[in-house]
Amino acid sequence: MIFGKHINRYYLRFALLILGGLVALIAVDYLQLLIPNLYQLIINGINEGRVELDGAVYAFDLDFVIGKICLPMLGIILLIVLGRFLWRVCFFTAGIRAEEDLRNRMFSHCKELSQEFYHQNNVGNLMSLFTNDLDTFQECYSWGIMEFCDACFLGALAISKMWKMDALLTSLALIPMALLMGSSILVGNYMTKKWDERQEAFSQLSDFAQESFSGIAVIKAFVKESKELWAFKKLSKVNEDTNVAFTKISVLFRILVMAFVESVICIILGYGGYLVYTQQFNAGQLMEFIGYFTAIIWPIMAVADLIDMTSRGRASVKRISELLDAKQDMVDRPDVTPLKDMRGDIEFRNLNFCYPDGEFDALHDVSFSIKAGENIGLVGRTGSGKTTLVDLILRTYNVPDGTLFVDGRDVNTVPIKDVRAGCAYVPQDNFLFSDTIANNIGFAVDEKRSDAIRTAAKMADVDGNIQEFTAGYETILGERGVTVSGGQKQRISIARALLKDAPILILDDSVSAVDTKTERNILANLRQTREGRTTILIAHRISTIEQMDKVLFIDDGTVAAFGPHEELYRDCTEYRKMVDLQRLEEEGGEHNG
Numbered sequence: 335m336i337f338g339k340h341i342n343r344y345y346l347r348f349a350l351l352i353l354g355g356l357v358a359l360i361a362v363d364y365l366q367l368l369i370p371n372l373y374q375l376i377i378n379g380i381n382e383g384r385v386e387l388d389g390a391v392y393a394f395d396l397d398f399v400i401g402k403i404c405l406p407m408l409g410i411i412l413l414i415v416l417g418r419f420l421w422r423v424c425f426f427t428a429g430i431r432a433e434e435d436l437r438n439r440m441f442s443h444c445k446e447l448s449q450e451f452y453h454q455n456n457v458g459n460l461m462s463l464f465t466n467d468l469d470t471f472q473e474c475y476s477w478g479i480m481e482f483c484d485a486c487f488l489g490a491l492a493i494s495k496m497w498k499m500d501a502l503l504t505s506l507a508l509i510p511m512a513l514l515m516g517s518s519i520l521v522g523n524y525m526t527k528k529w530d531e532r533q534e535a536f537s538q539l540s541d542f543a544q545e546s547f548s549g550i551a552v553i554k555a556f557v558k559e560s561k562e563l564w565a566f567k568k569l570s571k572v573n574e575d576t577n578v579a580f581t582k583i584s585v586l587f588r589i590l591v592m593a594f595v596e597s598v599i600c601i602i603l604g605y606g607g608y609l610v611y612t613q614q615f616n617a618g619q620l621m622e623f624i625g626y627f628t629a630i631i632w633p634i635m636a637v638a639d640l641i642d643m644t645s646r647g648r649a650s651v652k653r654i655s656e657l658l659d660a661k662q663d664m665v666d667r668p669d670v671t672p673l674k675d676m677r678g679d680i681e682f683r684n685l686n687f688c689y690p691d692g693e694f695d696a697l698h699d700v701s702f703s704i705k706a707g708e709n710i711g712l713v714g715r716t717g718s719g720k721t722t723l724v725d726l727i728l729r730t731y732n733v734p735d736g737t738l739f740v741d742g743r744d745v746n747t748v749p750i751k752d753v754r755a756g757c758a759y760v761p762q763d764n765f766l767f768s769d770t771i772a773n774n775i776g777f778a779v780d781e782k783r784s785d786a787i788r789t790a791a792k793m794a795d796v797d798g799n800i801q802e803f804t805a806g807y808e809t810i811l812g813e814r815g816v817t818v819s820g821g822q823k824q825r826i827s828i829a830r831a832l833l834k835d836a837p838i839l840i841l842d843d844s845v846s847a848v849d850t851k852t853e854r855n856i857l858a859n860l861r862q863t864r865e866g867r868t869t870i871l872i873a874h875r876i877s878t879i880e881q882m883d884k885v886l887f888i889d890d891g892t893v894a895a896f897g898p899h900e901e902l903y904r905d906c907t908e909y910r911k912m913v914d915l916q917r918l919e920e921e922g923g924e925h926n927g
Contacts, residue, residue: 336471336474336475336478336644336647336648336651338651338652338655339655340436340439340651340654340655340658341436341471341475341651344428344432344435344436344475347432347435348427348428348431348432351424351425351427351428352424352425352428352479354420354421354424355420355421355423355424355425355428355479355480356421356483358417358418358420358421358424359417359421359480359483359484359487360483360487361413361417362413362414362417362418362421363484363487363488363491364491365410365413365414365417366414366488366629367488367491367492367495367626367629368406368410369407369410369625370495370621370622370623370624370625370626370628370629371622372403372406372407373618373621373622373625374618374619374621374622375387375402375403375618376399376403376618377617377618377621378616378617378618379394379398379399380394381616381617381618382394385398385402387402421480425476425477425479425480426476428475428476428479429472429473429475429476429477430472430476432471432472432475433468433469433471433472433475436468436471436654437464437468439658440463440464440468440654440657440658441464443657443658443660443662444460444657446662446664446665447660447662447663448662448663448664448690448730448731449730449731450663450689450690450691450731451660451663453691454691456537456541457540457541457544457545458537458538458539458540458541458542458543458544458545459537459538459540459541460657461537461540461544462533462536462537462540463653463654463657466533466536466650467533467650467651467653467654468650468654470646470647470649470650471647471650471651471654473643473647474643474644474646474647474650474651477639477643478640478643478644478647481636481637481639481640481643482636482640484633484636485633485636485637485640486633488629488630488633489630489633492626492627492629492630492633493508493630495626496623496626496627499615499619499622499623499626500609500614500615500623502605503601503602503605503606503609503623506601506605507598507601507602507627521583521587521590521641524583525580525583525584525587525641525645525646526645526646526648526649527649528576528579528580528583529580529645529646529649529650530649530652530653531576531579531580532573532576532577532579532580533649533650533653534576535569535572535573535575535576535577536573538569538572538573539566539569539570539572539573542565542566542569543566546562546566587641595631598627599624599627602623602624602627606620606623606624607620663690663731663732664729664730664731664732664750665750666749666750667746667747669747670746670747670748670749671747671748671749672748672749672752673740673741673743673748673749673752673753673756674752676740676741676752676756676837676838677706677741677837678704678706678707678741678756678837678838678867678868679703679704679705679706679739679740679741679742679868680703680704680727680738680739680740680838680868681702681703681704681738681739681742682700682701682702682703682737682738682739683701683736683737683738683739684699684700684701684737685697685699685700685701685726685733685734685737685738686698686699686700686734686737687700687722687726687731687733689722689731690731695891696719696722696891697719697722697723697726697891697892698891698892699892700723700891700892700893701893702886702893702896704868704870704884705868706741706837706866706867706868707865707866707867707868708868708869708883708884709860709861709864709868709869709871709882709883709884710868710869710870710871710882710883710884710885710886711871711873711878711879711880711882711884711885711886711899712724712870712871712872712873712879712885712886712888713872713873713874713876713879713885713886713887713888713909713912714887714888714889714894715889715890715912718888718889718890718891719888719890719891720842720872720888721762721842721872722891723888724759724840724842724870724872726738727740727753727757727838727840727870728753728754728757728759728840729745729750729753729754732746733745733746740753740756755836756836756837756838757836757837757838757839757840758778758831758832758834758835758836758838758839758840759831759840759842760824760827760828760830760831760840760841760842760844761827761842762842762843762844764820764823764824764826764827764844765827766811766818766823766826766827767811768810768811768812769810769811770805770807770808770809770810770811771800771803771806771807771808771809771811771826772784772787772807772808774811774826774830775787775790775791775807775826775829775830775833776830776833777830778830778831778833778834779833779834784807786833787807787829787833788807790829790830790832790833791807791825791826791829792859793828793829793832793856793859793860793863794825794826794828794829794832794856794859795825795848795852795855795856795859796822796825796826796828796829799818799822799825819847820847821847821848821849821852823847824844824845824846824847824848825848825852825856827844828841828844828845828856832860832863836867837867837868838867838868838869838870839860839864839867839868839869839870840870840872841869841870841871841872842872843872843873843874844871844872845857845873845878846873846874846875850877853878857871857878857881875916876899876912876913876916876917877916879899880899881899882899883898884896884897884898885897885898885899885902885909887902887906887908887909889908894906894908894909895908895909
């Protein structure tokens with residue numbers, strides 16, 4: 335059995351199932367201990383030709399064997415089978431339901447964690463939590479309850495019967511068991527450490543495999559298959575070594591258990607044979623005593639298995655608890671009030687921002703204001719803070735009070751859900767799900783209407799490409815959208831954002847992979863369909879944003895200039911240099927062409 339603040343609730347939640355399983359288990363244990371007494375009757379009957387039962391003496395004949403031994407034993411066996419079926423149903427149902435609930439809690443918690451958490455925890459580690467560690471928890475919860483209770487009840491009942499038959503023989507038999515229990519505690523702690531190492535090795539192996547499969551195109555392009563295979567073999571060897579180390583200690587422990595059990599058998603046969611020789615026992619009683627001890631071999635093995643299982647369970651529950659205890663950085667304050675009918679006004683006031691693990695400010699003293707309905711172009715050198723700026727609008731990170739306002743309200747006083755509901759976002763990586771194109775576009779809304787999906791695709795200038803696919807909008811995309819080109823991924827992502835029809839639209843370098851004609855079509859559609867709504871377009875090409883209402887020029891984390899393109903070109907030296915340099919590059923490219 336395993337315990338922890340995230341685990342204990344399931345013992346109470348499924349108490350009725352556990353109680354039902356315990357009743358069936360205790361009944362089975364009681365019935366099992368009736369069988370050794372039947373063994374005694376058979377042995378004594380064979381040796382003496384008569385049997386004493388309940389104060390009466392019976393001749394050991396066929397009627398006695400059938401009526402007093404065979405039929406009762408058949409009834410006991412049938413009841414044991416039924417009882418074992420019932421406790422399995424009860425315990426395993428509780429375990430599976432507990433695992434399901436814990437998995438849902440873990441996934442729900444993961445959705446609330448900040449991006450910083452995912453920067454620090456790789457995918458392979460998280461996936462091992464949802465697979466290996468949850469499987470270990472379920473095993474420890476269901477089997478652990480059964481083995482613990484079975485060891486207690488069956489062991490106690492068997493020992494009490496043995497004690498009544500001969501206290502000294504019982505004491506001699508239990509001495510090796512006491513030594514076994516003492517050594518088990520030491521071995522269990524060591525096994526916990528080894529299991530933790532095993533899980534960590536598996537996480538690293540899973541993460542490497544996932545990353546390699548995702549980047550298979552790059553690996554092939556650089557002909558690095560052999561290098562990746564060597565690295566995988568190295569991690570696989572580490573995983574093998576940790577598994578072998580854990581298996582060795584586990585097997586050695588089980589061998590130790592069997593050695594103790596066999597030593598007890600020797601004690602019983604030796605001293606028990608002496609008792610028969612001195613006529614303190616008869617052969618039937620010795621057989622009955624051995625039957626009781628045989629019954630507690632399973633509890634002894636259960637204790638060994640329980641120690642093995644618990645050592646793994648503690649390590650897995652520790653890892654699961656670390657996930658569930660991970661701090662949710664992005665949470666609403668108690669005093670937030672809903673923001674209804676967002677207009678799209680955005681204002682930054684002297685904002686300074688540093689990433690949680692950063693050493694210096696990514697943005698400093700940022701101040702500007704965007705009115706609802708304005709189209710804003712956001713430009714700057716690579717790493718100047720453009721994406722960081724829009725991430726703050728989306729409440730991906732916390733900002734100081736009084737530095738960022740939406741519709742005149744401090745974002746810290748508005749529910750995070752309301753802020754994000756009012757924004758549509760096209761990220762740089764243009765992430766697409768392994769689903770149909772229609773479902774990828776319709777992901778932004780609850781009600782997926784085919785006509786609305788196609789309208790959004792037309793505005794993103796991708797409808798024609800989709801129609802060329804054999805299955806059209808029902809085409810299944812590969813993982814992360816690998817079955818479509820970079821430009822198609824961008825335009826499908828844009829269609830998804832346009833379908834949301836949010837007051838604020840943010841496009842983060844979302845037309846970089848399309849040709850200039852397609853880019854002009856998309857921008858024209860945006861101006862036509864989003865009139866009166868705020869649009870922020872991050873781009874590297876000046877030609878992409880020079881027709882926007884205003885241009886926000888970010889340089890080294892500060893607002894270098896903000897205003898119409900012509901005004902920035904006239905008054906901002908750095909912006910003019912960027913524009914002139916791009917024009918020279920474009921003219922040079924055309925000349926070379």
